[in-house]
Amino acid sequence: TSELPDDDELCGRGLPTTPFNRTVLTTIGPYSYDPAAWSPWTHRPYCLEANEEPWCVYTNAASPKGHGISIITTPEIAGTTLNILEHPFDQKFFAPEKIYLPRPYKVVDIPGKGKGVIATQKIEKGKAILVDHASLVAAVEYPADVMREEVQDLLETAVHRLGEPEKVLGLSKKGRGDEATEIEDLLLTNSFTVLIQGKEFMALFADLSRFNHDCKPNAFIYFSETTLAMTVWASRDIEPGEEISITYSTAGLLSKERQQALENIWGFKCSCALCTSPPEVLKKSDDNRAQIRSYQASIPKLAQEEKFEEALQQAEHMFQLVEEEGLTDQMSDMYEYPARMYYHVGNLDKALEYTLKVKREIDGFGVPGKFGQEKLQGMEGIIRRLEMEIKIKREREEQFGKQAKLRGKARRVVMGMP
Numbered sequence: 001t002s003e004l005p006d007d008d009e010l011c012g013r014g015l016p017t018t019p020f021n022r023t024v025l026t027t028i029g030p031y032s033y034d035p036a037a038w039s040p041w042t043h044r045p046y047c048l049e050a051n052e053e054p055w056c057v058y059t060n061a062a063s064p065k066g067h068g069i070s071i072i073t074t075p076e077i078a079g080t081t082l083n084i085l086e087h088p089f090d091q092k093f094f095a096p097e098k099i100y101l102p103r104p105y106k107v108v109d110i111p112g113k114g115k116g117v118i119a120t121q122k123i124e125k126g127k128a129i130l131v132d133h134a135s136l137v138a139a140v141e142y143p144a145d146v147m148r149e150e151v152q153d154l155l156e157t158a159v160h161r162l163g164e165p166e167k168v169l170g171l172s173k174k175g176r177g178d179e180a181t182e183i184e185d186l187l188l189t190n191s192f193t194v195l196i197q198g199k200e201f202m203a204l205f206a207d208l209s210r211f212n213h214d215c216k217p218n219a220f221i222y223f224s225e226t227t228l229a230m231t232v233w234a235s236r237d238i239e240p241g242e243e244i245s246i247t248y249s250t251a252g253l254l255s256k257e258r259q260q261a262l263e264n265i266w267g268f269k270c271s272c273a274l275c276t277s278p279p280e281v282l283k284k285s286d287d288n289r290a291q292i293r294s295y296q297a298s299i300p301k302l303a304q305e306e307k308f309e310e311a312l313q314q315a316e317h318m319f320q321l322v323e324e325e326g327l328t329d330q331m332s333d334m335y336e337y338p339a340r341m342y343y344h345v346g347n348l349d350k351a352l353e354y355t356l357k358v359k360r361e362i363d364g365f366g367v368p369g370k371f372g373q374e375k376l377q378g379m380e381g382i383i384r385r386l387e388m389e390i391k392i393k394r395e396r397e398e399q400f401g402k403q404a405k406l407r408g409k410a411r412r413v414v415m416g417m418p
């Protein structure tokens with residue numbers, strides 16, 4: 001738009017001002033005119049001054065994978081937290097055997113939902129369907145002295161600086177009229193809230209944005225803070241021709257709560273198979289989800305009171321219901337409870353089974369961060385120990401079995417039997 005800095009300014013030669021007459025910062029550091037100092041950004045950061053600190057657009061127009069990435073945040077966050085941005089430009093972070101290439105789906109029209117994604121081949125549970133790097137990452141909250149028009153200006157700049165802005169501009173919009181600008185509408189219709197080092201951001205992913213919501217999805221998404229990529233994982237086997245769906249709402253909500261959350265946060269009325277099913281089906285699902293919710297509260301409590309048998313019975317039933325409701329991967333933080341409790345009651349095989357699930361959660365999905373790496377090493381240690389204890393236990397049982405056989409034989413000899 002005419003409000004955007006012109007090409008000279010984008011290359012760092014001019015002195016751009018925002019349409020609101022705040023001078024874009026020109027100090028050294030992230031604002032330097034020397035392109036070498038902007039790395040890994042391809043444009044000089046475009047900033048507006050706010051009371052406490054400036055807010056800037058940081059863009060790498062070419063990476064990752066050509067479509068580019070723009071991030072709206074403060075220089076402090078860009079300079080510290082987002083140092084991790086070396087990673088998005090690294091293409092080696094994914095094991096090829098874990099991900100489908102080329103993509104195993106196509107984008108088609110889905111009645112009542114606009115566009116959506118259909119599997120073009122059988123997709124196996126546990127494999128990655130798509131790894132999509134964010135195109136736009138924008139802070140959710142701004143200081144009180146930053147005007148809405150100024151945020152709109154940052155957003156415009158962020159999108160138009162991308163290598164392929166049309167990939168983002170072509171996404172679906174609700175048509176919110178005067179309520180929102182085109183880019184605000186795009187964000188409201190398509191962005192996912194992600195956490196980067198504990199801070200909330202809105203993130204827009206050009207390809208992920210075609211996946212529709214389902215209350216009983218067959219896939220789930222995982223965001224990696226270190227690569228700023230969202231991965232879509234198959235949570236069960238998916239047949240060719242099936243729509244691939246994810247969930248936009250939080251786990252464990254009942255049907256009315258889900259409908260409300262989707263309307264309030266995403267602005268649409270859900271027409272997925274579960275939401276449009278007969279009342280008795282919906283009620284059964286709600287009962288299951290209410291039971292899961294109650295188990296989520298009671299299992300940690302029972303574990304604390306060392307009522308392991310009861311807690312384990314509940315945990316087994318909970319994971320059965322979770323599977324039935326298609327929520328398996330939203331409950332992964334609960335695996336640690338049965339892992340520990342089975343160890344306490346001496347069931348090492350089950351303890352190992354659940355510990356392996358915890359490990360899969362940490363390292364299966366993208367590159368774990370520093371905390372993830374430490375936890376992963378801890379888990380690997382526990383797994384080695386459990387495997388060793390199981391081996392020793394098996395050997396003892398075998399030894400015991402042999403001795404019992406010998407004793408039996410000796411007794412028969414004493415008694416004069418053949």
Ligand SMILES: C[S@@+](CC[C@H](N)C(=O)[O-])C[C@H]1O[C@@H](n2cnc3c(N)ncnc32)[C@H](O)[C@@H]1O
Pocket residue numbers: 112113114115116171172174189190208209210211212213214266267268269270271272
């Ligand atoms: C992130 S986009 C998904 C892709 C979108 N259908 C498209 O055409 O590009 C979110 C929008 O898709 C539609 N949508 C997604 N899931 C839906 C569902 N379960 N029921 C009805 N509409 C849905 C809504 O219009 C929503 O605002």
